[in-house]
Amino acid sequence: xxxxxxxxxxxxxxxxxxxxxxxxxxxxxxxxxxxxxxxxxxxxxxxxxxxxxxxxxxxxxxxxxxxxxxxxxxxxxxxxxxxxxxxxxxxxxxxxxxxxxxxxxxxxxxxxxxxxxxxxxxxxxxxxxxxxxxxxxxxxxxxxxxxxxxxxxxxxxxxxxxxxxxxxxxxxxxxxxxxxxxxxxxxxxxxxxxxxxxxxxxxxxxxxxxxxxxxxxxxxxxxxxxxxxxxxxxxxxxxxxxxxxxxxxxxxxxxxxxxxxxxxxxxxxxxxxxxxxxxxxxxxxxxxxxxxxxxxxxxxxxxxxxxxxxxxxxxxxxxxxxxxxxxxxxxxxxxxxxxxxxxxxxxxxx
Amino acid sequence: xxxxxxxxxxxxxxxxxxxxxxxxxxxxxxxxxxxxxxxxxxxxxxxxxxxxxxxxxxxxxxxxxxxxxxxxxxxxxxxxxxxxxxxxxxxxxxxxxxxxxxxxxxxxxxxxxxxxxxxxxxxxxxxxxxxxxxxxxxxxxxxxxxxxxxxxxxxxxxxxxxxxxxxxxxxxxxxxxxxxxxxxxxxxxxxxxxxxxxxxxxxxxxxxxxxxxxxxxxxxxxxxxxxxxxxxxx
Amino acid sequence: xxxxxxxxxxxxxxxxxxxxxxxxxxxxxxxxxxxxxxxxxxxxxxxxxxxxxxxxxxxxxxxxxxxxxxxxxxxxxxxxxxxxxxxxxxxxxxxxxxxxxxxxxxxxxxxxxxxxxxxxxxxxxxxxxxxxxxxxxxxxxxxxxxxxxxxxxxxxxxxxxxxxxxxxxxxxxxxxxxxxxxxxxxxxxxxxxxxxxxxxxxxxxxxxxxxxxxxxxxxxxxxxxxxxxxxxxxxxxxxxxxxxxxxxxxxxxxxxxxxxxxxxxxxxxxxxxxxxxxxxxxxxxxxxxxxxxxxxxxxxxxxxxxxxxxxxxxxxxxxxxxxxxxxxxxxxxxxxxxxxxxxxx
Numbered sequence: 001x002x003x004x005x006x007x008x009x010x011x012x013x014x015x016x017x018x019x020x021x022x023x024x025x026x027x028x029x030x031x032x033x034x035x036x037x038x039x040x041x042x043x044x045x046x047x048x049x050x051x052x053x054x055x056x057x058x059x060x061x062x063x064x065x066x067x068x069x070x071x072x073x074x075x076x077x078x079x080x081x082x083x084x085x086x087x088x089x090x091x092x093x094x095x096x097x098x099x100x101x102x103x104x105x106x107x108x109x110x111x112x113x114x115x116x117x118x119x120x121x122x123x124x125x126x127x128x129x130x131x132x133x134x135x136x137x138x139x140x141x142x143x144x145x146x147x148x149x150x151x152x153x154x155x156x157x158x159x160x161x162x163x164x165x166x167x168x169x170x171x172x173x174x175x176x177x178x179x180x181x182x183x184x185x186x187x188x189x190x191x192x193x194x195x196x197x198x199x200x201x202x203x204x205x206x207x208x209x210x211x212x213x214x215x216x217x218x219x220x221x222x223x224x225x226x227x228x229x230x231x232x233x234x235x236x237x238x239x240x241x242x243x244x245x246x247x248x249x250x251x252x253x254x255x256x257x258x259x260x261x262x263x264x265x266x267x268x269x270x271x272x273x274x275x276x277x278x279x280x281x282x283x284x285x286x287x288x289x290x291x292x293x294x295x296x297x298x299x300x301x302x303x304x305x306x307x308x309x310x311x312x313x314x315x316x317x318x319x320x321x322x323x324x325x326x327x328x329x330x331x332x333x334x335x336x337x338x339x340x341x342x343x344x345x346x347x348x349x350x
Numbered sequence: 351x352x353x354x355x356x357x358x359x360x361x362x363x364x365x366x367x368x369x370x371x372x373x374x375x376x377x378x379x380x381x382x383x384x385x386x387x388x389x390x391x392x393x394x395x396x397x398x399x400x401x402x403x404x405x406x407x408x409x410x411x412x413x414x415x416x417x418x419x420x421x422x423x424x425x426x427x428x429x430x431x432x433x434x435x436x437x438x439x440x441x442x443x444x445x446x447x448x449x450x451x452x453x454x455x456x457x458x459x460x461x462x463x464x465x466x467x468x469x470x471x472x473x474x475x476x477x478x479x480x481x482x483x484x485x486x487x488x489x490x491x492x493x494x495x496x497x498x499x500x501x502x503x504x505x506x507x508x509x510x511x512x513x514x515x516x517x518x519x520x521x522x523x524x525x526x527x528x529x530x531x532x533x534x535x536x537x538x539x540x541x542x543x544x545x546x547x548x549x550x551x552x553x554x555x556x557x558x559x560x561x562x563x564x565x566x567x568x569x570x571x572x573x574x575x576x577x578x579x580x581x582x583x584x
Numbered sequence: 585x586x587x588x589x590x591x592x593x594x595x596x597x598x599x600x601x602x603x604x605x606x607x608x609x610x611x612x613x614x615x616x617x618x619x620x621x622x623x624x625x626x627x628x629x630x631x632x633x634x635x636x637x638x639x640x641x642x643x644x645x646x647x648x649x650x651x652x653x654x655x656x657x658x659x660x661x662x663x664x665x666x667x668x669x670x671x672x673x674x675x676x677x678x679x680x681x682x683x684x685x686x687x688x689x690x691x692x693x694x695x696x697x698x699x700x701x702x703x704x705x706x707x708x709x710x711x712x713x714x715x716x717x718x719x720x721x722x723x724x725x726x727x728x729x730x731x732x733x734x735x736x737x738x739x740x741x742x743x744x745x746x747x748x749x750x751x752x753x754x755x756x757x758x759x760x761x762x763x764x765x766x767x768x769x770x771x772x773x774x775x776x777x778x779x780x781x782x783x784x785x786x787x788x789x790x791x792x793x794x795x796x797x798x799x800x801x802x803x804x805x806x807x808x809x810x811x812x813x814x815x816x817x818x819x820x821x822x823x824x825x826x827x828x829x830x831x832x833x834x835x836x837x838x839x840x841x842x843x844x845x846x847x848x849x850x851x852x853x854x855x856x857x858x859x860x861x862x863x864x865x866x867x868x869x870x871x872x873x874x875x876x877x878x879x880x881x882x883x884x885x886x887x888x889x890x891x892x893x894x895x896x897x898x899x900x901x902x903x904x905x906x907x908x909x910x911x912x913x914x915x916x917x918x919x920x921x922x923x924x925x926x927x928x929x
Contacts, residue, residue: 129870
């Protein structure tokens with residue numbers, strides 16, 4: 001019937017528009033991220049420091065969301081895995097003179113390996129048990145870092161050579177931005193693959209997934225390991241950018257920060273946390289410098305935002321953006337439907 | 351006593367009841383029959399306040415029942431024995447019954463009801479310290495009915511007491527319900543065991559796809575051709 | 585038929601209780617042995633074990649009844665600690681100003697503890713009303729993880745809120761009761777520590793009696809085992825939830841108050857109790873309140889032993905390794921969790 005073909009073509013048009021719109025959205029975000037540090041006020045050294053921190057947070061939140069948003073496991077010791085990568089990279093450089101660039105990847109490998117071990121042991125357990133045990137593992141790792149002072153220098157701090165010789169923040173920004181794009185790219189690719197389908201199936205209904213022949217534990221471990229490997233890789237950058245490491249990098253409150261960014265951004269989207277990390281981190285850094293008399297205020301705000309998101313907007317910012325997209329889609333659909341119907345009444349043939 | 355008018359109800363995106371009309375008078379023993387998925391359990395759950403109606407009304411003793419929270423339903427005088435029983439598995443039979451009497455202030459009354467329950471179900475008295483989670487199917491049904499009786503309800507809603515039970519246990523359950531009816535408790539019974547039920551009750555309704563399709567006394571329905579074909583295999 | 589019914593006649597409760605009492609018995613024997621080898625171990629274990637039992641018991645209760653893994657539990661300890669400090673400060677000034685006020689010296693610390701417990705209770709009730717009731721109404725999916733993350737956010741707010749308002753400094757007193765220490769098995773025990781033990785034991789007793797023998801306690805246990813069944817029995821769920829979170833928070837605050845002279849108040853003072861409470865609860869089995877109480881003593885013993893014999897280096901790694909091992913073999917915890925399987929996912 002005419003109306004049917006008309007409605008399917010409407011649907012197709014809307015879908016094509018949506019795809020194009022998403023592409024434009026993504027590309028413009030990438031462009032903005034690239035040119036941002038060249039625009040005032042972001043071209044000041046202070047702001048460029050914030051941008052580096054923001055991009056780093058964006059990448060970490062993305063890696064965190066890969067586990068929390070897709071296989072429904074909250075890695076509550078995430079900051080410790082970042083720390084493992086950081087210390088590995090740092091110690092490689094300090095004790096063995098290995099180039100920081102290689103150290104990044106060694107850090108990723110070691111962190112991934114620790115993640116693999118943790119995953120194998122812990123992921124058999126149910127959600128909340130797994131979350132709490134990863135928390136314990138994180139605390140244990142932090143304890144090791146604190147107490148093995150002959151290796152890590154503990155709370156005195158480990159001085160680490162920087163990635164680049166210049167003290168200019170701009171090149172660091174582009175490096176971490178590149179790392180962010182790689183993280184996003186790889187993880188999104190995995191999510192769209194059959195591996196990702198398995199992740200989502202397991203995350204949503206463990207029993208059904210098992211019944212479909214998927215061995216959940218293996219997939220859980222792969223996901224967890226990958227997430228920890230990226231954490232370690234980013235930890236390596238942290239070490240070679242900030243130049244000094246203390247065990248405090250592994251504090252649970254840092255995991256909660258990353259977690260907050262991930263959930264406020266939109267759990268299970270990967271890009272939501274990445275986008276939201278920028279305004280949040282820059283805002284936090286501004287707060288830290290302007291309101292230094294009020295320490296920890298930014299954490300209070302993170303906590304409040306997290307709670308508000310959990311209760312009132314579980315989809316986070318990404319959910320809101322998606323909502324806008326749907327609204328645009330429906331508006332276009334309604335318009336095209338009207339046009340199609342007008343055409344029909346004008347030409348009652350077919 | 352209980353009147354449902356044009357009741358429409360369902361879950362999230364699935365509407366199950368499409369205008370149910372039924373009534374139960376004081377002292378009656380009425381059954382709600384029908385195939386699986388017809389909405390019998392939903393009807394009882396809506397009366398008990400566990401499901402919010404979309405449209406229509408429920409009145410109990412001429413007072414509207416909508417908007418009453420589930421935990422208040424028992425203090426109004428309606429007892430509900432669910433299909434899944436909802437027992438407390440880590441508590442003993444005795445404790446389960448005590449919890450059933452949560453809204454009863456008078457200790458003597460609680461003791462009296464306990465006696466009644468143990469009279470109706472001597473097996474429960476034998477095993478009063480046994481944990482509910484370790485009981486057999488029949489014992490669990492007995493306990494569920496017993497717990498529902500603790501606040502001395504005037505109307506008892508019972509959902510599929512014979513489900514999954516061996517014939518002996520089914521008999522005990524039905525005997526107990528008959529006894530209760532004789533003591534003056536009004537009963538609305540949902541059942542799949544059509545034959546025995548129709549011999550037991552005063553009146554019955556047949557619910558199919560969320561609507562009442564038949565109504566009549568036990569004998570009337572036993573001789574009804576549709577009932578015979580669809581439910582009695584005759 | 586007869587044999588089967590006879591077997592079923594041994595109530596599960598009795599078997600479970602034997603196991604728990606057995607473990608407690610072993611712990612007691614070990615302690616007695618150590619009392620003669622190293623008496624201070626006995627004392628330390630009993631003193632801290634009692635308080636961790638209160639913390640862990642409350643945590644287990646909230647998880648069992650409300651299905652909330654409370655990550656902000658340690659912050660209630662922090663609140664109780666600070667409230668006790670506020671209340672006792674003026675009293676202590678009065679005592680120092682007048683050394684003959686013996687009545688004040690004896691009774692002085694008590695109001696702080698009582699008020700701390702009450703404040704804790706109120707905070708619990710408010711949290712249920714402000715946070716969990718709305719969450720329950722709006723978002724029932726993934727409740728366990730969502731409420732867990734919510735409490736994580738809450739914990740961050742409370743710790744940093746405290747830091748903003750009261751600073752990073754420690755607030756405390758060297759002693760609640762400024763008297764000579766007692767002698768116990770040849771070990772010198774300060775009156776403070778002895779009182780901590782007495783308070784903990786009495787509260788554990790009261791708490792257990794409340795849960796097992798009162799109508800409301802029974803209602804709480806009913807809600808923990810089957811929410812719908814509890815509603816059908818006429819139990820008001822919202823009221824039980826408020827009471828449960830209030831009770832759990834009140835106990836945690838009381839622990840903070842009682843331990844003020846040993847653990848002075850600071851923003852981070854709740855972190856170790858949080859970790860210990862969680863460790864006990866996971867070890868014993870989530871939602872299992874008696875298991876949590878027994879487990880607290882076991883963990884306390886392990887902690888005391890490891891501090892004495894293993895030293896500080898492995899203090900975090902060893903417990904983690906132990907608990908992972910135990911969970912590998914018995915995923916529902918040492919004593920198992922006997923509550924609703926809603927968190928099976």
